[in-house]
Amino acid sequence: MSDESMKREYYQALVERDSAYDGIFFVGIKTTGVFCHATCPARKPNYENCLFYKTAEEALLAGFRPCKRCKPLSFPQKQLPLVQKMVALVEENPEKRWKDSDFSELGVHAATARRQFKKNYNMTFVQYARARRMGIAMNAIRTGEKIINTQIDSGYASSSGFHDAFSKIMGRTPNRSRKIKILYAKWIDTPLGPMVSIADEDFLYLLEFADRRGLEREIERLRNRLNAAIIPGATKRSDQIKEELHDYFDHELSMFETPIMFIGSDFQKSVWKQLMKLKMGETATYKDLAVLIGNPKAVRAIGNANGANQLAIIVPCHRVIQSDGTLGGYGGGVERKKWLLAHEQSEQ
Incomplete structure (x- = not known):
């Protein structure tokens, strides 16, 4: 099924409030800034105003907040009081970076909060808070609007929450x-x-x-x-x-x-410059790169430099593989690395 066919299928499920699709996808509504699950009772948006996501975390990172009507974070089971309270705390203080001591002040053990969120949403509470915080910044970037004009769509009663959350990132x-x-x-x-x-x-x-x-x-x-x-x-x-x-x-x-412009140490810059000499369709191992920069024992440091690369695709760390031919890690995800290599090799 093509991406467009899948989106059309999901949209039809949204219109029909098909419960079989609850948990299969989440939909972000551009006009309201919220995301919902398939059976949301709210008035249905036009197709062009919908963005579909496989997980709640993806929707959060894209800048959408949970819908107050369908409560998408309550699926597949009723949201526990503790979880409900913690979600509300994030909305009240979105710029906050949570620590174990913060849970203690609430009378909750950090491991309990982590376990309950993981069980329901396949992400920990810290991941949720981070995704919401990042989503605020990403939403402003995606819409291209001035910060002061996006605060209302971000769900805050005053501008301070939005400004603080955005500034925490940017x-x-x-x-x-x-x-x-x-x-x-x-x-x-x-x-x-x-x-x-x-x-x-x-x-x-x-x-x-x-x-x-x-x-x-x-x-x-x-x-x-x-x-x-x-x-x-x-x-x-x-x-x-x-x-x-x-x-x-x-x-x-x-x-x-x-x-x-490279922002890093001299060693990192030397690795990144060497990476840029790899042509499309080519790959090299971490050991190869260590030899090329004149430091054969620096294999692990090469890996760390790859991980610190801030210019994805341009500085092609996706072209570096393990000595046994396996792909190894990639900051953007191994599936993306696999796709990029196949895409470049198909050009040759």
């Missing part, structure tokens, strides 16, 4: 300091899922899949290194990489030309 807002470097984040839809670029008019600093684990930390490292704030918007470089990615996925590009 850094201080511009009006707090005139010395802060301003970078612009742009949402890019691709066949492998949405990506986020961060750039100024001169360079591209980050290109990552929006659902990558650790993206929040990557962004934090970037803005701390550059004393930067990141706001939604487009630049000459973000427009350039968007066009080049389109050509890449259409087999019409063999080399990226968008000017990039």
